[in-house]
Amino acid sequence: MSDFSANVEGVPSQVFAAHLLASLVAGGARRIFIAPGARSQALTIAAGQLADAGKAELYVRLDERGLGFSALGAALASGEPSIVITTSGTAVANLHPAVLEANHSGVGLILLTADRPAELRGVGANQTTSQPGMFADAVRLSLDLEAPTDGVPQLATLDDVVKQALIAATGVHNTQPGPVQINVGFREPLSALEPNAALLDPEVEIENVNGQIEFAILDAATPTVVIAGADAGPEATELAEAFGWPLLAEPSSGARFGANAVLAYRSILETRPALADKVGRAIVFGKPTLGRAVIRLLFNEQVDVVVVRSRTMGFFDVSRRASAFVDEITVDAEVDFEWLRLWQVADNEIRLSAAADATLGRREIVECIWEATEFADNIVLGASRMIREADLWAPGKPVNVFSNRGLAGIDGTVATATGIALATGQQTRVLLGDLTLLHDAGSLVIDPNDGPLDIQLLVVNDHGGSIFESLEMAKTLDRPTFDRLFRTPQNVNLPTLAAAYGWLHIPVDNEDALRAALTQKGRVLIEVVLG
Numbered sequence: 001m002s003d004f005s006a007n008v009e010g011v012p013s014q015v016f017a018a019h020l021l022a023s024l025v026a027g028g029a030r031r032i033f034i035a036p037g038a039r040s041q042a043l044t045i046a047a048g049q050l051a052d053a054g055k056a057e058l059y060v061r062l063d064e065r066g067l068g069f070s071a072l073g074a075a076l077a078s079g080e081p082s083i084v085i086t087t088s089g090t091a092v093a094n095l096h097p098a099v100l101e102a103n104h105s106g107v108g109l110i111l112l113t114a115d116r117p118a119e120l121r122g123v124g125a126n127q128t129t130s131q132p133g134m135f136a137d138a139v140r141l142s143l144d145l146e147a148p149t150d151g152v153p154q155l156a157t158l159d160d161v162v163k164q165a166l167i168a169a170t171g172v173h174n175t176q177p178g179p180v181q182i183n184v185g186f187r188e189p190l191s192a193l194e195p196n197a198a199l200l201d202p203e204v205e206i207e208n209v210n211g212q213i214e215f216a217i218l219d220a221a222t223p224t225v226v227i228a229g230a231d232a233g234p235e236a237t238e239l240a241e242a243f244g245w246p247l248l249a250e251p252s253s254g255a256r257f258g259a260n261a262v263l264a265y266r267s268i269l270e271t272r273p274a275l276a277d278k279v280g281r282a283i284v285f286g287k288p289t290l291g292r293a294v295i296r297l298l299f300n301e302q303v304d305v306v307v308v309r310s311r312t313m314g315f316f317d318v319s320r321r322a323s324a325f326v327d328e329i330t331v332d333a334e335v336d337f338e339w340l341r342l343w344q345v346a347d348n349e350i351r352l353s354a355a356a357d358a359t360l361g362r363r364e365i366v367e368c369i370w371e372a373t374e375f376a377d378n379i380v381l382g383a384s385r386m387i388r389e390a391d392l393w394a395p396g397k398p399v400n401v402f403s404n405r406g407l408a409g410i411d412g413t414v415a416t417a418t419g420i421a422l423a424t425g426q427q428t429r430v431l432l433g434d435l436t437l438l439h440d441a442g443s444l445v446i447d448p449n450d451g452p453l454d455i456q457l458l459v460v461n462d463h464g465g466s467i468f469e470s471l472e473m474a475k476t477l478d479r480p481t482f483d484r485l486f487r488t489p490q491n492v493n494l495p496t497l498a499a500a501y502g503w504l505h506i507p508v509d510n511e512d513a514l515r516a517a518l519t520q521k522g523r524v525l526i527e528v529v530l531g
């Protein structure tokens with residue numbers, strides 16, 4: 001790494017900030033997300049210098065809650081950790097939802113949170129609260145660095161700080177990637193223009209440490225299904241195809257494609273006991289979150305549960321019944337393909353009998369989005385009802401599908417999608433409910449400096465949270481009480497909302513109009529009103 005002692009002249013805050021940012025960027029964290037503030041000015045100036053020199057990408061947002069989710073989306077899509085810079089106080093707390101999601105879905109975020117120096121903490125100074133430890137166990141690493149003074153002591157340990165942060169955020173030492181917080185006190189003067197972070201050129205190398213691979217040899221005779229939950233990855237498809245097992249893949253699994261994908265798996269588990277009751281083993285990839293039928297299978301005492309270790313989603317074992325956590329699986333004999341064939345026959349029967357509607361409904365919306373989406377484009381699914389509709393109706397196709405399933409919140413969906421679009425430069429289609437859109441309406445503010453962005457927000461506007469209609473309380477409560485407490489109908493005028501934020505609003509009520517709208521470039525809000 002670099003010899004910092006060579007460059008300690010200047011304003012200590014700036015010297016430190018320049019070295020910190022230049023080193024993190026050199027270590028592979030090349031996207032920096034900033035919300036403006038005074039205490040963080042040295043970090044922000046250094047980030048601007050790196051961006052001006054073409055060494056980093058810089059994104060500026062007003063609202064730290066959306067900022068955190070955009071950083072998360074960019075890290076998800078790129079596989080590289082995002083840096084997030086905020087000022088002190090509530091600005092830091094506004095990152096909390098994105099930090100929790102990043103924690104549970106294994107996404108690398110490096111939070112640089114500016115703070116008062118030690119002498120101004122705990123004395124009622126303006127915009128000052130307890131920032132170290134604010135995120136509790138949701139961060140992999142939490143450091144509180146003393147305010148830089150003459151630069152030397154801080155720079156001497158900077159090497160170590162940068163390495164620790166990058167290792168924890170990326171999980172390269174065989175841990176789950178995730179968020180880290182580096183809280184830094186800054187003492188006045190808070191910034192200078194020298195040294196220029198872009199001229200420092202530190203060398204940062206992080207070693208990859210591979211963990212031990214756990215193998216399992218399974219008996220081929222047990223009727224097996226492969227369950228691919230969120231972020232399972234194509235390994236699930238490969239395993240199912242290698243041994244002829246039915247593949248039950250959620251839409252954001254990254255595995256819902258190929259001949260073994262049984263798309264109507266939920267119906268089969270719920271309505272075809274002749275198959276469902278024969279399952280003797282479930283191999284789980286990623287984090288399944290969408291249906292009770294799959295979870296019931298994992299609790300079934302006749303079913304042996306084998307969990308494939310997930311780098312991002314951690315060890316999923318909701319029924320506490322996993323007999324093994326492994327990395328690779330093989331079998332002891334030939335697998336009989338008759339088992340797969342029975343699932344495929346049932347899948348075809350169910351899908352052919354559920355004829356598509358002539359009118360534009362949720363199924364047709366899902367089918368149109370998948371049809372319009374090419375290999376390099378992105379689909380983002382909001383939480384709530386539409387991801388479940390996608391689980392029922394999305395065809396098998398290898399497209400990039402993202403969804404925040406770490407905690408399945410309805411927050412931050414627009415911001416996450418923006419981060420994905422920014423990091424990939426590809427058309428990004430977001431399928432979401434009306435409340436999910438309104439929850440994150442503030443993230444419709446886009447910085448014109450970001451350049452052209454192709455994002456389509458396809459809003460299924462059913463005036464409130466229609467997912468709650470299928471739950472217990474919808475049957476017991478009277479209608480007005482249910483509506484007020486759960487469904488929360490809204491009558492926001494979406495054309496006006498879109499116009500206020502500079503998004504093109506396209507109302508759609510039939511399939512042809514939807515297909516045409518899905519070809520529109522730029523920032524588009526497509527609204528389908530459904531009862």
Ligand SMILES: Cc1ncc(C[n+]2csc(CCOP(=O)(O)OP(=O)(O)O)c2C)c(N)n1
Pocket residue numbers: 383384385386408409410411432433434435436437460462463464465466467468
């Ligand atoms: C941050 C957060 N708050 C609350 C919830 C609980 N919740 C789940 S779905 C939902 C309603 C979503 O409604 P909408 O986006 O319109 O989708 P719909 O089901 O109507 O398609 C709510 C409030 C949540 N998942 N996340």
Ligand SMILES: [Mg+2]
Pocket residue numbers: 433434435460461462463464465466
């Ligand atoms: Mg709704």
